[in-house]
Amino acid sequence: MAARNKVIVxxxxxxxxxxxxxHCVLIPNxxxxxxxxxxxQQSPLTHDVSTILPYKSQYMGDASxxxxxxxxxxxxxxxRTFQLYPDDLTLEINYLEKAAxxxxxxxxxxxxxxxIAAFALIDNLQTIRYRFPxxxxxxxxxxxxxxxxxxxxxDLLEQQTWKKEVQGRIKEWTKExxxxxx
Amino acid sequence: xxxxxxxxDRLFRPYKGSKQAQELKQEILSNLQARVADMTMSGVxxxxxxxxxxxxxxxxAHLLDEKPRVFLYRFWVEWVQRVLxxxxxxxxxxxxxxxxxxxxxxxxxxxxxxxxxxxxxxGLLLLKRYDRKTGGMNVQAALRLRKIGWLLWVLLMGVSxxxxxxxxxxxxxxxxxxxxxxGPYQFANVAIDYLKPFVTLLIPxxxxxxxxxxxxxxxxxxxxxxE
Numbered sequence: 001m002a003a004r005n006k007v008i009v010x011x012x013x014x015x016x017x018x019x020x021x022x023h024c025v026l027i028p029n030x031x032x033x034x035x036x037x038x039x040x041q042q043s044p045l046t047h048d049v050s051t052i053l054p055y056k057s058q059y060m061g062d063a064s065x066x067x068x069x070x071x072x073x074x075x076x077x078x079x080r081t082f083q084l085y086p087d088d089l090t091l092e093i094n095y096l097e098k099a100a101x102x103x104x105x106x107x108x109x110x111x112x113x114x115x116i117a118a119f120a121l122i123d124n125l126q127t128i129r130y131r132f133p134x135x136x137x138x139x140x141x142x143x144x145x146x147x148x149x150x151x152x153x154x155d156l157l158e159q160q161t162w163k164k165e166v167q168g169r170i171k172e173w174t175k176e177x178x179x180x181x182x
Numbered sequence: 183x184x185x186x187x188x189x190x191d192r193l194f195r196p197y198k199g200s201k202q203a204q205e206l207k208q209e210i211l212s213n214l215q216a217r218v219a220d221m222t223m224s225g226v227x228x229x230x231x232x233x234x235x236x237x238x239x240x241x242x243a244h245l246l247d248e249k250p251r252v253f254l255y256r257f258w259v260e261w262v263q264r265v266l267x268x269x270x271x272x273x274x275x276x277x278x279x280x281x282x283x284x285x286x287x288x289x290x291x292x293x294x295x296x297x298x299x300x301x302x303x304x305g306l307l308l309l310k311r312y313d314r315k316t317g318g319m320n321v322q323a324a325l326r327l328r329k330i331g332w333l334l335w336v337l338l339m340g341v342s343x344x345x346x347x348x349x350x351x352x353x354x355x356x357x358x359x360x361x362x363x364x365g366p367y368q369f370a371n372v373a374i375d376y377l378k379p380f381v382t383l384l385i386p387x388x389x390x391x392x393x394x395x396x397x398x399x400x401x402x403x404x405x406x407x408x409e
Contacts, residue, residue, distance in 0.1 A: 004263055011270040012300070015293075018277050026281050 042074050044113030044170045049162045052117055056157075060125040061086050066118075073117060074110035078102060089126040091118070099132040107137075108181075109174040115139045116148070116166055120156050136182040143180065147173055186214045189236045196325055200397035202250055203242070210239065249318035251401040255306075256313065261395050262303045265388045269296040272381055282367070284374045288381055316401050324393040331389035335382060342379035350375065 040046035055069035067082055070093065083092040099107045115128050119141050130137040148156075148165065156165060190211045197203035214235045221231035273292040279285030347355075350372055354361050363369050 001260065001263065004267060008263070008267055008270060008300075011267070011274060012296075015270060015274050015277070015296075018274060019280075019293075022277065022280050030281070 042077065044074055044109050045167055047074055047113065047167070049157060049159060052121065053157060056121045058123045060084065060089055060091060060122050066091060066122070069118065069121065070114065073114045075102070075107070075114065089124055090129060091125060091127070092129040092131060094131045097132070098134040100134055105174065108177045109170055111137050112173055112177055113166065113170055116144055119144050137180050138182060139180050185232050186211065186218065186235065190214065193239070193242050196393070197246070197397060199394060200321070201400050201402040202246055203397070206242065206245060210242065214239065243322055246321070248322055249320050251316045252319045252396050253314070253399040253401060254317045255309065255315050257319070257395050257399040259306050261391060262299060262306055264391055265384070266296065266299040266303050268384055268387055269299055272384055276381060279374055282370045282374060284371045285378050288378050292381065319396050321393055321396050324396055328389045328393055331386040335386040338382060339379060343376070346375050
């Protein structure tokens with residue numbers, strides 16, 4: 001009985017210490033990691049390309065696939081609606097916030113990055129138009145091919161290639177992206 | 183070991199620890215051996231005599247006092263103590279559930295149950311003046327309850343395993359699609375869904391201890407007792 005009482009006290013102490021450790025160290029660290037990861041997903045330079053690979057499709061007509069794809073790309077925090085023009089193989093995204101309010105440089109690099117991802121994943125997508133209340137940004141598959149100097153083949157989405165060929169050059173492209181604004 | 187000894191051991195197996203049963207055990211064994219000796223003397227073969235003697239005593243439940251006197255305070259203190267010990271172990275074992283997020287409720291519930299039992303246990307320890315108090319407790323009913331507890335628990339586990347499998351993998355099994363678990367987080371969630379119902383193991387375990395402790399704290403002839 002007395003030995004069992006000692007075990008009970010020891011177990012209660014271990015339980016309380018574990019509880020404190022989980023709530024004061026492990027969970028805050030986990031939340032911080034998650035917050036940092038979410039933040040990284042907002043920047044084209046640190047975005048995790050593996051999160052968008054499930055949305056590869058041959059056809060641009062799959063609205064839910066496109067919606068889900070853009071939900072996993074930078075600018076996913078800005079409210080938007082989608083419009084598809086299947087005859088012109090064109091996707092139009094209407095953002096409800098002004099580009100100036102979000103930050104023009106941030107928008108430019110994010111739109112370039114998102115477009116490369118969409119063209120690489122959706123085989124027959126030819127044009128993407130981003131409408132903001134204060135501006136329109138439009139890119140075609142041809143524009144992208146010119147920027148990248150490579151065909152937007154699926155192997156571009158391989159993690160290392162993507163890092164080197166897309167994320168490594170996005171800053172330099174953003175500087176010359178003003179021509180896409182209308 | 184001869185057949186009679188085996189039969190007697192089997193009859194008394196549920197009453198291990200009962201003073202009353204131990205006193206009876208030797209008596210029954212000698213009784214059966216004498217009966218076999220008598221029958222073989224009168225020309226019955228040994229095998230037939232053993233079978234007949236064994237068939238004569240299929241159970242000892244009717245020979246034991248249904249409500250033996252038990253030291254109530256000692257019984258309750260040890261029962262509550264053991265339940266508290268098991269609850270604390272279950273609380274600690276399920277602690278990682280809190281980190282994953284799934285099962286935090288079960289772990290919190292266990293913490294409060296342990297706290298409640300701890301308070302009851304503390305209160306019982308303060309009532310030491312009732313240490314010699316005795317009362318009649320139904321051991322047969324406790325044995326039946328133990329059996330029912332385990333049966334219901336096995337049934338509950340079967341239903342729960344079926345439900346969890348249907349929930350996570352029902353469509354994969356129905357359409358013969360391979361099962362895909364996307365990463366460690368999803369694996370942990372599925373594993374926790376399977377493990378969570380095992381927390382209810384505390385209930386049959388608590389019931390399991392009752393008859394054992396009733397027999398342990400049975401008042402023997404050598405014990406003086408108070409009402």
